[in-house]
Amino acid sequence: MISIQNISKSFNKDSVTALRNINIEVERGELFGLIGPDGAGKTTLFRILATLLLADEGRAEIGGRDVVRDYKAIRRTIGYMPGRFALYQDLSIWENLQFYASVFGTTVAENYERIKPIYSQIEPFKDRRAGQLSGGMKQKLALSCALVHKPDILLLDEPTTGVDPVSRKEFWDILQLLRGQGLTIIVSTPYMDEARLCDRIALLQKGQILEQNTPDGIVSGHSEPLFSVRGPNMFALLQAVRLWPGTYSCFAFGDSHHAYLRPGAKPADLKDFLHQKGFENVAVEAIQPDIEDIFMHLLPA
Amino acid sequence: MLSALIRKEFSQILRNVNIIRMMLMAPLIQLIIIPLAADFEVKNINLAVLDRDHSTYSHKITNKMVASGYFKLVDMPHDEAAAQRAMDEGRADLALEIPAHFERDLVREDEATVKIRTDAVNGVKAGLGMNYGGQIISAVNNEIRQDFVQMPRFNPLPMIDINTRFWYNPDFNYRHYMAPGILALLLTMVGSMMCALNIVREREIGTMEQMNVTPVKSWQFLLAKLIPFWVIGLVSLTIGLLACFLIFGIVSAGSYLTIYLFAMVYLVAALGIGQLIASFTDTQQQATLFSFFFMMMFVLLSGLYTPIESMPPWAQWLAWANPVTHFVDVMRSVVLKGSTFMDLLPRFWSICGFAVLFNVIAVFSYRKRMG
Numbered sequence: 269m270i271s272i273q274n275i276s277k278s279f280n281k282d283s284v285t286a287l288r289n290i291n292i293e294v295e296r297g298e299l300f301g302l303i304g305p306d307g308a309g310k311t312t313l314f315r316i317l318a319t320l321l322l323a324d325e326g327r328a329e330i331g332g333r334d335v336v337r338d339y340k341a342i343r344r345t346i347g348y349m350p351g352r353f354a355l356y357q358d359l360s361i362w363e364n365l366q367f368y369a370s371v372f373g374t375t376v377a378e379n380y381e382r383i384k385p386i387y388s389q390i391e392p393f394k395d396r397r398a399g400q401l402s403g404g405m406k407q408k409l410a411l412s413c414a415l416v417h418k419p420d421i422l423l424l425d426e427p428t429t430g431v432d433p434v435s436r437k438e439f440w441d442i443l444q445l446l447r448g449q450g451l452t453i454i455v456s457t458p459y460m461d462e463a464r465l466c467d468r469i470a471l472l473q474k475g476q477i478l479e480q481n482t483p484d485g486i487v488s489g490h491s492e493p494l495f496s497v498r499g500p501n502m503f504a505l506l507q508a509v510r511l512w513p514g515t516y517s518c519f520a521f522g523d524s525h526h527a528y529l530r531p532g533a534k535p536a537d538l539k540d541f542l543h544q545k546g547f548e549n550v551a552v553e554a555i556q557p558d559i560e561d562i563f564m565h566l567l568p569a
Numbered sequence: 570m571l572s573a574l575i576r577k578e579f580s581q582i583l584r585n586v587n588i589i590r591m592m593l594m595a596p597l598i599q600l601i602i603i604p605l606a607a608d609f610e611v612k613n614i615n616l617a618v619l620d621r622d623h624s625t626y627s628h629k630i631t632n633k634m635v636a637s638g639y640f641k642l643v644d645m646p647h648d649e650a651a652a653q654r655a656m657d658e659g660r661a662d663l664a665l666e667i668p669a670h671f672e673r674d675l676v677r678e679d680e681a682t683v684k685i686r687t688d689a690v691n692g693v694k695a696g697l698g699m700n701y702g703g704q705i706i707s708a709v710n711n712e713i714r715q716d717f718v719q720m721p722r723f724n725p726l727p728m729i730d731i732n733t734r735f736w737y738n739p740d741f742n743y744r745h746y747m748a749p750g751i752l753a754l755l756l757t758m759v760g761s762m763m764c765a766l767n768i769v770r771e772r773e774i775g776t777m778e779q780m781n782v783t784p785v786k787s788w789q790f791l792l793a794k795l796i797p798f799w800v801i802g803l804v805s806l807t808i809g810l811l812a813c814f815l816i817f818g819i820v821s822a823g824s825y826l827t828i829y830l831f832a833m834v835y836l837v838a839a840l841g842i843g844q845l846i847a848s849f850t851d852t853q854q855q856a857t858l859f860s861f862f863f864m865m866m867f868v869l870l871s872g873l874y875t876p877i878e879s880m881p882p883w884a885q886w887l888a889w890a891n892p893v894t895h896f897v898d899v900m901r902s903v904v905l906k907g908s909t910f911m912d913l914l915p916r917f918w919s920i921c922g923f924a925v926l927f928n929v930i931a932v933f934s935y936r937k938r939m940g
Contacts, residue, residue: 318782320778320782340784344784352778353775354778354779356581357774358581358585359577363577367573370573371570372783413779
């Protein structure tokens with residue numbers, strides 16, 4: 269459905285590389301996640317797909333149409349939600365929706381069924397100005413507006429950034445529902461926990477794809493043992509673990525530190541090392557890595 | 570699709586209290602304040618007279634100067650240093666020095682000099698003061714000559730009597746001259762500045778990006794931006810013309826239809842400038858600075874405040890390449906002179922030319938896709 273081949277893009281006369289040789293294939297009806305921190309190149313990739321930006325190299329197709337040549341046709345088949353809230357703040361919910369429907373030559377009534385699951389949640393406030401909505405409601409409105417012309421493909425650039433956890437959960441429930449209706453969705457997020465909710469993901473860092481697979485595939489593809497380290501004085505502990513020669517990498521992870529060890533290094537030796545350094549009651553346990561661990565592990569040290 | 574776009578623009582504009590306020594208040598405030606304040610006719614020129622003669626004639630000159638209404642006698646210094654001090658301290662704008670034996674020399678030698686010095690820091694005041702002063706002294710001179718020539722000779726001294734009339738503005742009322750020009754300025758502001766800010770705002774808050782992935786074509790987007798401001802411009806003009814009548818009693822000598830006909834085309838040109846500014850700027854701040862610069866250039870080179878004829882040739886050339894010049898001229902010609910549409914046909918074509926030129930460039934420079 270979406271085919272991205274060898275896309276590269278740089279800015280400021282090639283001094284900043286935003287994307288380097290990106291290859292992604294997204295199947296029809298798939299929920300595909302672009303996972304990566306700020307500045308990874310997610311927005312640039314979305315803009316190229318949304319026909320707003322021309323790539324320096326490579327080509328991309330959406331539904332068999334070239335994003336450069338057939339941009340007019342593509343604009344009718346995609347629903348794009350930019351990373352920044354981009355609706356008219358001084359128009360009401362209803363006016364925004366109606367406006368985007370008429371811009372695509374259709375009406376809200378005609379496509380009510382498609383937007384109903386989302387729009388019904390904000391419909392009680394339909395006369396409220398978009399600028400006065402909460403973050404979660406804004407995102408629901410933006411999604412409604414992106415869906416009002418019945419697109420086949422949704423491009424959602426960080427739709428849950430700056431949204432509270434409950435609204436984030438609701439938003440992902442809606443995405444699952446839309447996927448069930450046959451839409452192809454590409455969504456980007458900096459939140460690793462949301463990666464689990466996608467069919468397939470690509471880990472993006474500094475314009476390059478580190479890995480591309482199903483979430484389970486990515487986790488099972490990395491069998492390096494991972495250990496959680498927990499003890500008093502967490503910050504000094506982090507420094508100490510990193511000092512140990514057998515540590516490959518260690519990073520703070522909520523209330524514990526996650527450490528990858530070099531081949532042959534034993535966790536018991538780490539515990540001894542930490543004891544020598546004066547850390548008492550340190551717990552070192554083997555744990556199952558999650559996508560965030562793998563992402564951190566894949567980052568160039 | 571276009572109607573949806575236009576409807577959206579209107580509902581946004583009508584909700585923006587500041588735009589409405591600008592639309593109503595700007596013409597009124599500008600019309601009330603500027604013509605009253607920016608008056609080229611200089612009154613109350615502070616005069617210091619150093620009279621070393623104290624004769625009938627020297628008193629006559631002083632009295633005439635004060636009686637003219639242009640001068641206010643502020644000082645009668647006793648020596649040159651005091652006169653200089655009065656000027657240095659800014660108390661006097663003009664110092665008139667009548668030398669000793671002025672009357673005697675005039676009677677005996679048929680020739681005497683007076684000295685006028687002016688403070689040229691304020692160039693307009695200095696020039697006009699010099700001018701008025703010179704006129705008054707030569708009037709006194711004539712009177713004195715007539716006193717001398719008691720008996721009519723066979724051939725009386727030939728004299729050219731200058732009889733001035735101010736055509737098209739019989740009272741030489743500065744307000745009648747300024748007000749139509751200010752209306753022209755107003756339309757330029759509504760068209761270029763407000764329109765530019767509105768377009769750039771969409772880019773700044775990101776709605777442009779959302780707009781660009783829709784099938785809306787760039788000419789549709791721009792046209793929908795243009796029409797509401799075109800209407801606002803005409804509303805502002807109407808308010809301005811009403812204010813002109815109510816405040817200054819100015820009734821156009823020419824047809825109001827001509828004014829509106831020109832305004833309709835001129836607004837398109839002004840809106841084109843606004844769109845151009847918008848296509849070269851990314852934020853409202855940049856657009857404000859840009860349009861401020863353009864407005865300054867346009868206004869100062871439009872002949873609104875200073876006559877174009879007195880500019881150097883290259884500046885005159887620039888002035889005629891400035892759409893504001895043409896419209897200011899049209900407004901003045903119609904309101905004061907009663908020029909008809911046919912009289913102003915060349916102006917009409919030039920304004921049409923500007924309108925087409927700016928808008929064509931604007932449409933071409935607005936791109937939906939970035940490089």
